[in-house]
Amino acid sequence: MPASHLLSADCLDAAVTAAHTAAAILQTHALHRDDLEVSFKMRNDLVSQADRDAEQAIIDILHTRTPAVGIMAEESGGERGTLATWCIDPLDGTTNFLSGIPHYAVSIALIGHAGCQPDGRTPLPEDTPLIGVIYDPNREELFASLYGLGAWLNGRRIYCSKTPSLDQSVVATGFPFRDFSFEAQYMPGLVDAIHQTRGIRRLGSAALDLAWTACGRYDGYWEMGLAPWDVAAGTALVRAAGGVCEDIRHQHPWPEDGYVYAGNPHTAPALDALIGKHL
Template sequence: MQSLRLPLSECLDAAVTAAHAAAAILQSYANNRTELVIDSKMRNDLVSQADREAEHAIIDILLERTPQLGIVAEESGGKPSDIATWYIDPLDGTTNFLHGIPHYAVSIGLIAHAGAKISGHEPLEHDTPVIGVVYDPNREELFTALHGVGVWLNGRRIQCSRAEKLEDSVVATGFPFRDFSFADEYMPTLHHAIKHTRGIRRQGAAALDLAWVACGRYDAYWEMGLAPWDVAAGTVLVREAGGVCEDIFHSAPWPIGGYLYAGNAHTAAALDAMIQPHMKPRQNA
C-alpha cells in the first residue's frame, strides 16, 4: 500500500528546481517573441510553445523527483492522485509575456488530499494546499511556502500587510477577460472598491497578485473565473504569511473553483463583506 506521508521538504526542493528550469525556457523566448507560434484556445486565452516547453520541463522534473504524486497542468491536463497533486501553471500572465510586458511567473502548488499525513501530524481532514512556489524571472524573485512552516521571498521571511481598512488599502483584482458569465456579479464589486480603497491594480498575473499580498505589497486581492493552477501556489503563500485566502462561495477548503478573496484578517473580511451581496447562488457551490 502506498504511504500517505508526504516528504514536504523534498517536494519543495523539486518544485523550486522545476520553477527555475521553466523560467529559463521562458526567458530564452522573451527576446524572440515575434518567432513564437501562438495558438488561441478560446477568446483571449492564448498559448505558445514557450508555455508548452516550460510545462514539459516542470512535469519531467516532478515525475522524476515525486513519482507518487498526481499532476494537473494547464496545457497538458493530467489527473490527481490519492496522496497529493501538483497544480502547475508554467506561465501565469501569458498575455503579458506575449506583449513584452515583464510581469509573469511560473506557479507550482501542491495540494495534499484528505487522509495524507504531514510531518507526523494526524491525517488531514480535507484537501490542503501545502507547498507554493511562484517565481518571477524578470525580478528574479522566488516566493516559497511550506504548510505550517512559513513563507519566504528569496530566503527572507515575509508577511501580509497590517492594513486594517479597505480605505487605507491598495487592492489588486482581475477583470473578466475570457469568461464573461460572472460580469454582472463582478462589476458591482469593482465599482465599490473604486470608491472605498486607496487604489486598485490589475496586473494580469494571479499568482503574482497573491505573492504580492503575501509580502505586503498589496493589502488585499479578489478575482473570479480563474483556474485551480492559477491559485494553488498563491493560496499557500498568503496563508503562511498570516493571511486569508478563501473560496468566495465558502464551499471548498481552498479556492479550487477560481473565485477567491485574499488579504490579512481585516482586509479579507472587508472584501468578503463587499463581495457577498452581489454573488448569485451556485447549484454546485
C-alpha cells in the same frame, strides 16, 4: 512518496528547481517572442510554445523527483494523485508575456488531499495547498512556502500586511477577460472597491497578485473566473504568510474553482463582505 515526506525540504526543492528551469525556458523564448507559435484555447485565452516547453520541463522534474505524486497542469492536464497532486501553471500572465510586458511567473503548488498526513501525524480534514512556489523571472523573485512553517521571498521570511481596514488598503483584482458570464456580479463589487479602498491595481498575473499579497505589497486581492492552477500556489503562500485566502462562494476548502479573495485577517473579511453582497 510517503505522506510524511510531503512537507520535506526535498519536495520543496523539487518545485523550486522546476520553477527555475521553466523560467529559463520562458526567458529564452522571450528573446524570440515574434517567432513563437501561438494558438487560441478560447477567446482571449492564448497558449504558446513557451507555455508548452516550460510545462513539460516542470512535469519531467516533478515526475522524476516525486513519482508517487499526481500532476495536474494547465496545458496537458494530468491525473490527481492518491495522497497529493502538483498543480502547475508554467506561465501565469501569458498575455503579458506575448506582449513584452515583464510581469508574469511560473506557479507550482502541491495540494494535499483529505486524509493524508503531510507531517506524518495529523490527517488533513480537507484538500489543502501544502507547498507554494511562484517565480518571477524578470525581478528574480522566488516566493516559496511550506504549510505550517511559513513563507519566504528569496529566503527572507514574509508576512501579509498589517493594514487594519479596507479604506486604507491597496488591493489587486483581475477583470473578466475570457468568461464574461459573471460580469454582472463582478462590476458592482469593483465600483464599491474603487470608492472604499485607497486604490485598485490590475497587472495581469493572478499568481503574482497573490504572491504580492503574501509579502504585503497588496493589502488584498480578489478575482473571478480563474482556474485552480492560477491560484493554488498563491493560496499556499498567503495562508503561510499569516493571511486569508478563500473561495468567494464559500463552497470549497480552497479557491479551486477560481473565485478567490485574499488579504490579511482584517482586510480579507471586509473584502469578502464587499464582494459577497453582489453574488
